[in-house]
Amino acid sequence: MAAPMELSCWGGDWGLPSLHPESLTVMAYAKFSGAPLTVNTINKSWRTPKGDLPVLVSEDIVISQPAKILNFLRKQKYNADYDLSAKQGADTLAYIALLEEKLLPALLHTFWIEAENYCSVTKPWFASRIAFPLSLYLPGKMSREALNRILLTKGGPPLYSLTEVEAQIYRDAKECLNLLSKRLGTSQFFFGDTPTTLDAFVFGFLAPIYKVCFPRVHLQEHLKQLPNLCRFCDDILTCYFRLTVSGHSPAGQDTADANLQKLTQLVNKESNLIEKMDDNLRKSPQHPPRKLTTLKLAAGGEESSPMSRLSP
Numbered sequence: 001m002a003a004p005m006e007l008s009c010w011g012g013d014w015g016l017p018s019l020h021p022e023s024l025t026v027m028a029y030a031k032f033s034g035a036p037l038t039v040n041t042i043n044k045s046w047r048t049p050k051g052d053l054p055v056l057v058s059e060d061i062v063i064s065q066p067a068k069i070l071n072f073l074r075k076q077k078y079n080a081d082y083d084l085s086a087k088q089g090a091d092t093l094a095y096i097a098l099l100e101e102k103l104l105p106a107l108l109h110t111f112w113i114e115a116e117n118y119c120s121v122t123k124p125w126f127a128s129r130i131a132f133p134l135s136l137y138l139p140g141k142m143s144r145e146a147l148n149r150i151l152l153t154k155g156g157p158p159l160y161s162l163t164e165v166e167a168q169i170y171r172d173a174k175e176c177l178n179l180l181s182k183r184l185g186t187s188q189f190f191f192g193d194t195p196t197t198l199d200a201f202v203f204g205f206l207a208p209i210y211k212v213c214f215p216r217v218h219l220q221e222h223l224k225q226l227p228n229l230c231r232f233c234d235d236i237l238t239c240y241f242r243l244t245v246s247g248h249s250p251a252g253q254d255t256a257d258a259n260l261q262k263l264t265q266l267v268n269k270e271s272n273l274i275e276k277m278d279d280n281l282r283k284s285p286q287h288p289p290r291k292l293t294t295l296k297l298a299a300g301g302e303e304s305s306p307m308s309r310l311s312p
Helices: 020-035 066-074 086-113 115-127 138-154 162-184 197-211 218-223 227-240 250-283 306-311
Strands: 005-010 036-044 055-058 060-063
Touching: 005 020, 005 197, 020 036, 020 066, 020 197, 020 227, 055 066, 060 066, 066 197, 086 115, 086 138, 086 162, 086 197, 086 218, 115 138, 138 162, 162 227, 197 218, 197 227
Parallel strands: 005 036
Antiparallel strands: 005 055, 055 060
């Protein structure tokens, strides 16, 4: 019997199982390969993450970073790339390198550097999942790390100012999206009808851009002009995470409908009970209203009561 495997990762919103690209990548690969992961999302009741997420724990083995986690799953016989040829395997590595070089900087900028997005969406969302007082510190640390990562790869000559860097990373990201759209074409997945590692990485990078409701949607607007990539994300959410385009699982919707029906029945029952009580009150003998005892005032016009003595 295989050892149990637990994945700690950031949770989801806006119809996504996770907002975190690396967490999404691992979660998608586990679905594609059939790996039985127990997913634990970070929230206030969990230990605040001290390292990079996602983190996979299997017995006494602790692994972080998506590539290392995926390699571990393959060694456990959960291989989504089993049917790929050598050339397709090489193409997978090339496209993943393209994603990390061209698309990741713009994704980091959209979430963590763009001031309006960060202040109104990213920072409050992540802070709400982290226990106080680290919630006041960790989002800012993640933002600084994102900026350092961008400048480390894109901040050298001839790009010296942040404005020049921003313009370049969005040009690169749009070029990358166009290449991905052309490579996918009309296929369901990048290598035919079965999802692989490349599909997991592309989904992990694209889905947050596609789904999260940011005030500044520069890159999202371009992605939505590539319908095959949007359909690709929607199909994975529907087929593998059982999420509809609106972000609700069919089972969850059934539960919500059942709860609404029970609530309606309860309201109707309470309404009938109130009407019956009202009829009984009207038929009961009427008594004159009870007079209230006049309160005596102490000297100075204050009420001589315990409450008045407790007032400052």
